[in-house]
Amino acid sequence: MDLVTVKDKQFAISLSEERIRQRVAETAAQISQDLEGKNPVFLAVLNGSFVFAADLMRGISIPCEINFVRFSSYEGMNSTGSVKELLGLNQSLKGRTVVVIEDIIDSGLTMQELLVYLQKFEPTDLKVASLLVKPGNMQVKLDIDYTCFEIPNDFIVGYGLDYDGFGRNLPAIYTVVEG
Numbered sequence: 001m002d003l004v005t006v007k008d009k010q011f012a013i014s015l016s017e018e019r020i021r022q023r024v025a026e027t028a029a030q031i032s033q034d035l036e037g038k039n040p041v042f043l044a045v046l047n048g049s050f051v052f053a054a055d056l057m058r059g060i061s062i063p064c065e066i067n068f069v070r071f072s073s074y075e076g077m078n079s080t081g082s083v084k085e086l087l088g089l090n091q092s093l094k095g096r097t098v099v100v101i102e103d104i105i106d107s108g109l110t111m112q113e114l115l116v117y118l119q120k121f122e123p124t125d126l127k128v129a130s131l132l133v134k135p136g137n138m139q140v141k142l143d144i145d146y147t148c149f150e151i152p153n154d155f156i157v158g159y160g161l162d163y164d165g166f167g168r169n170l171p172a173i174y175t176v177v178e179g
């Protein structure tokens with residue numbers, strides 16, 4: 001078994017570089033086909049989605065733009081929390097086809113709030129592309145247009161996702177080994 005240690009925990013490989021590469025390329029091809037002629041704006045949600053966004057973008061074969069956004073604070077973001085402010089959005093979304101790029105959708109609460117927030121900018125169409133989705137944890141009904149992988153509820157790191165700040169550099173995706 002391919003094991004890595006990040007800080008104080010052990011993780012076992014669950015999605016190899018090759019599987020991720022293939023699936024991300026497939027997703028990019030699908031988006032390119034679906035959004036042909038729409039000149040979409042991608043909005044990559046930092047920090048976690050930066051690796052996925054970079055790979056996804058390189059597979060997009062239609063004219064497009066990308067912006068990187070982040071929330072001013074994740075503090076208090078729980079079932080009752082709210083997105084305080086979105087930083088980094090430096091272009092108009094009015095009348096545009098927007099594709100939010102996320103690393104992972106867990107309870108779905110973050111994405112739900114983000115979508116409500118983004119609707120205020122009056123995009124024509126608002127779509128979601130998430131590298132990972134944990135359907136078992138979903139607490140809200142979300143329409144996720146593009147999902148690369150559905151995974152179990154276990155904690156994962158790598159390919160942009162962190163454990164306490166570390167592990168983002170791992171090229172594959174690893175699941176925590178409870179023990």
Ligand code: 5GP
Nearest residue numbers: 104105106107108109110154155156161162
């Ligand atoms: P949600 O609001 O959907 O519950 O939370 C989504 C956020 O939780 C993600 O953007 C990510 O920051 C964090 N998250 C959820 N599950 C995991 C996981 O397994 N690993 C890591 N690194 N972050 C996770």
Ligand code: MG
Nearest residue numbers: 045048103104
């Ligand atoms: Mg995230």
